[in-house]
Amino acid sequence: MARGRKTVTIRDVAEDAGVSLQTVSRVVNGGPNVRPQLRDKVRAAIERLGYVPSLAAQRMSGSRSYIILAINDRERTLADWRERRGTDWVDQMLLGGILTCSKHGYRMMVELIDTHSDHVERELGAAISALQPDGVILTPPHSENALITGLLTERGIPFARIGSNAPGPGIALTMGDEGAAHLATARLAELGHRRIAMVAGPAQYSLSGWRIEGWKRAMRELGLPSDGLLEAGDFGYESGTRAARALLDRNPDCTAIIASSDQMALAALEVARERGLRVPEDISLISFDNTPIVRFTQPPLTAIDQPIAETVSRAVEQLIARGPDGADDAVIEVAAALVERLSTAPAPGSA
Amino acid sequence: MARGRKTVTIRDVAEDAGVSLQTVSRVVNGGPNVRPQLRDKVRAAIERLGYVPSLAAQRMSGSRSYIILAINDRERTLADWRERRGTDWVDQMLLGGILTCSKHGYRMMVELIDTHSDHVERELGAAISALQPDGVILTPPHSENALITGLLTERGIPFARIGSNAPGPGIALTMGDEGAAHLATARLAELGHRRIAMVAGPAQYSLSGWRIEGWKRAMRELGLPSDGLLEAGDFGYESGTRAARALLDRNPDCTAIIASSDQMALAALEVARERGLRVPEDISLISFDNTPIVRFTQPPLTAIDQPIAETVSRAVEQLIARGPDGADDAVIEVAAALVERLSTAPAPGSA
DNA sequence: ACAAGTCTTGAGAACGCTAACAACATACGC
DNA sequence: GCGTATGTTGTTAGCGTTCTCAAGACTTGT
Numbered sequence: 044m045a046r047g048r049k050t051v052t053i054r055d056v057a058e059d060a061g062v063s064l065q066t067v068s069r070v071v072n073g074g075p076n077v078r079p080q081l082r083d084k085v086r087a088a089i090e091r092l093g094y095v096p097s098l099a100a101q102r103m104s105g106s107r108s109y110i111i112l113a114i115n116d117r118e119r120t121l122a123d124w125r126e127r128r129g130t131d132w133v134d135q136m137l138l139g140g141i142l143t144c145s146k147h148g149y150r151m152m153v154e155l156i157d158t159h160s161d162h163v164e165r166e167l168g169a170a171i172s173a174l175q176p177d178g179v180i181l182t183p184p185h186s187e188n189a190l191i192t193g194l195l196t197e198r199g200i201p202f203a204r205i206g207s208n209a210p211g212p213g214i215a216l217t218m219g220d221e222g223a224a225h226l227a228t229a230r231l232a233e234l235g236h237r238r239i240a241m242v243a244g245p246a247q248y249s250l251s252g253w254r255i256e257g258w259k260r261a262m263r264e265l266g267l268p269s270d271g272l273l274e275a276g277d278f279g280y281e282s283g284t285r286a287a288r289a290l291l292d293r294n295p296d297c298t299a300i301i302a303s304s305d306q307m308a309l310a311a312l313e314v315a316r317e318r319g320l321r322v323p324e325d326i327s328l329i330s331f332d333n334t335p336i337v338r339f340t341q342p343p344l345t346a347i348d349q350p351i352a353e354t355v356s357r358a359v360e361q362l363i364a365r366g367p368d369g370a371d372d373a374v375i376e377v378a379a380a381l382v383e384r385l386s387t388a389p390a391p392g393s394a
Numbered sequence: 395m396a397r398g399r400k401t402v403t404i405r406d407v408a409e410d411a412g413v414s415l416q417t418v419s420r421v422v423n424g425g426p427n428v429r430p431q432l433r434d435k436v437r438a439a440i441e442r443l444g445y446v447p448s449l450a451a452q453r454m455s456g457s458r459s460y461i462i463l464a465i466n467d468r469e470r471t472l473a474d475w476r477e478r479r480g481t482d483w484v485d486q487m488l489l490g491g492i493l494t495c496s497k498h499g500y501r502m503m504v505e506l507i508d509t510h511s512d513h514v515e516r517e518l519g520a521a522i523s524a525l526q527p528d529g530v531i532l533t534p535p536h537s538e539n540a541l542i543t544g545l546l547t548e549r550g551i552p553f554a555r556i557g558s559n560a561p562g563p564g565i566a567l568t569m570g571d572e573g574a575a576h577l578a579t580a581r582l583a584e585l586g587h588r589r590i591a592m593v594a595g596p597a598q599y600s601l602s603g604w605r606i607e608g609w610k611r612a613m614r615e616l617g618l619p620s621d622g623l624l625e626a627g628d629f630g631y632e633s634g635t636r637a638a639r640a641l642l643d644r645n646p647d648c649t650a651i652i653a654s655s656d657q658m659a660l661a662a663l664e665v666a667r668e669r670g671l672r673v674p675e676d677i678s679l680i681s682f683d684n685t686p687i688v689r690f691t692q693p694p695l696t697a698i699d700q701p702i703a704e705t706v707s708r709a710v711e712q713l714i715a716r717g718p719d720g721a722d723d724a725v726i727e728v729a730a731a732l733v734e735r736l737s738t739a740p741a742p743g744s745a
Numbered sequence: 746a747c748a749a750g751t752c753t754t755g756a757g758a759a760c761g762c763t764a765a766c767a768a769c770a771t772a773c774g775c
Numbered sequence: 776g777c778g779t780a781t782g783t784t785g786t787t788a789g790c791g792t793t794c795t796c797a798a799g800a801c802t803t804g805t
Contacts, residue, residue: 052761063785063786066785069783076783078784081783093523094523097454097523099451099454099459099760099761103451103762104763104764105762106763124485124489131485133489134482134485137488138472138475142506145505150524150525152501172401172445173448334686339660427752428753432754447792448792451760454793455759456792456793
């Protein structure tokens with residue numbers, strides 16, 4: 044077996060092209076002061092030998108590591124996965140991240156970290172020390188964890204916080220949860236609905252609050268009361284069942300529900316069915332997330348599409364563009380869209 | 395801003411513990427010949443300083459890179475993603491991989507690579523040169539690409555091929571596609587079905603062939619003819635529609651369909667509906683994959699669960715356990731299971 | 746008690762790359 | 776034509792770790 048054919052190093056290229064190591068390095072990194080003639084010669088040698096710089100060596104020599112680290116919540120990810128709920132969030136994040144990273148010669152790594160306070164510093168610290176990433180992407184519920192943002196700030200590593208619009212340290216990227224909830228509510232009102240209920244997410248996620256805000260603002264603007272029309276779940280199916288039942292028990296006149304996750308919307312759909320309510324004839328449903336499952340339910344659900352991939356992509360681009368020193372704070376919004384399917388219709392008796 | 399607090403290196407630990415670099419290195423890597431007293435002293439220093447070895451430096455010094463690289467097909471992944479079909483496969487793979495990697499102090503990286511022959515060597519070669527992974531995990535359709543396995547063999551990098559049971563180079567991990575198809579077919583026969591059709595995957599994937607084999611073997615063992623009951627799709631929804639229509643046109647007496655992917659099963663479900671066939675009363679349906687969507691269709695689908703996460707986990711463990719030299723070939727099978735839901739029932743008119 | 750081993754520790758080189766600096770060539774101003 | 780800015784190339788050191796090899800401290804057998 045032709046095992047272990049020696050790796051092509053920068054030295055081999057230098058030799059082949061008849062120049063010094065440094066010149067090759069300059070060509071590889073797009074250095075500014077190289078004569079075109081030499082540059083082409085070096086490029087030819089690189090091509091011929093199939094040279095690719097070693098990431099480890101680059102990192103060692105004090106330059107960038109070309110790694111972006113994405114932090115996900117271990118508990119949630121594992122629960123989603125174990126119960127085969129699907130982890131579309133991870134998917135979207137990964138794909139958006141990988142694609143954008145590779146466009147810039149970077150790589151993305153995913154790390155699962157416990158939210159528990161005594162673990163979080165150890166685990167994140169270890170990951171950072173081992174990988175020395177050029178940037179970190181934080182996803183909920185880590186996005187507003189002061190322990191984490193503090194650690195990253197202290198170590199001088201640029202980071203982006205997904206799903207947060209609190210103008211704290213680092214780059215905050217939000218999907219405009221307030222606006223999205225407002226959009227959904229307004230659309231339902233447009234269809235003639237007056238009693239529009241909201242199944243919110245857990246208070247631990249700040250986006251839950253923003254969605255409630257958006258819903259309340261829309262109701263207020265339309266002169267509709269929102270009292271008694273709010274329930275909270277934990278994004279999971281069971282909590283959605285509980286919330287939908289409570290909501291319908293309390294408001295028999297409710298004709299529309301906005302659920303803060305697809306799972307909870309699915310639960311609401313089932314609760315409606317168990318009570319003999321037809322969707323969308325008797326009650327309309329809008330969910331948040333727009334994961335693949337909502338296209339295959341009966342009826343397919345109208346949903347707010349979370350542009351997770353695009354958001355993460357933007358985050359990566361910011362991180363890379365700003366480089367090691369540009370950790371300036373910023374708030375960026377990537378707009379969500381309403382995808383209308385068959386779970387929404389004019390309110391019963393309207394028009 | 396307390397920017398850039400210096401990283402803790404092995405030198406700091408050595409100084410703190412009053413020993414040489416080498417001793418610390420030995421303790422960190424579980425070296426065999428260190429006196430317990432010293433070992434504890436060094437461990438205490440590591441703990442106190444929060445030392446974590448730099449991955450880049452470890453790699454540089456010629457030891458392992460502690461990185462496992464997973465290769466996915468770019469085209470398929472992007473298509474799945476763009477059309478929001480969901481990429482459950484990526485999910486499962488990633489999670490199974492990450493979890494097992496981190497258990498052993500490894501990391502997993504995902505790379506999307508084009509199947510096109512002129513790209514594949516360049517792209518994979520570049521990824522390998524840059525990352526220098528300790529092992530590579532190949533997923534279909536790369537698992538049996540001779541260009542890829544050749545390149546890896548030549549470079550002496552151990553690799554695992556997921557979804558292949560061809561006893562070629564490297565470790566082949568199969569989910570027992572032949573057995574799984576046999577299982578599904580036998581179960582349907584048990585329910586009284588005689589005309590059991592198969593919507594297979596594309597021939598490009600060898601597992602498609604194995605599934606056909608399993609189905610044919612079961613039919614043969616049961617003394618049932620299988621002629622005219624086979625159609626092939628490309629795993630996608632549209633191809634499933636075409637296949638199901640062709641199948642039902644040709645075999646009005648068909649009472650059961652096994653589809654080689656959830657998407658194609660969904661399509662078959664829709665085709666049945668459009669022809670006024672009730673599932674499962676008139677026709678039973680079994681799909682392959684068991685992604686999250688099949689739990690939420692009407693009715694929920696009986697499915698063969700692909701133990702992707704477990705398979706990848708096994709692959710990672712093999713790769714790590716064998717180390718840099720143990721590239722011995724092997725074939726490992728992780729059994730798939732049949733998850734019965736509501737799309738299967740006794741054949742019409744039976745019992 | 747002495748030679749021959751084994752265990753334990755340390756010193757120095759090496760991995761592949763880039764930063765910082767030095768050296769040389771070329772251009773420009775007067 | 777000489778000094779100074781600017782462009783181009785090469786040289787050296789160092790990043791943090793592990794490997795190789797050597798030296799010292801213990802054993803053990805006779």
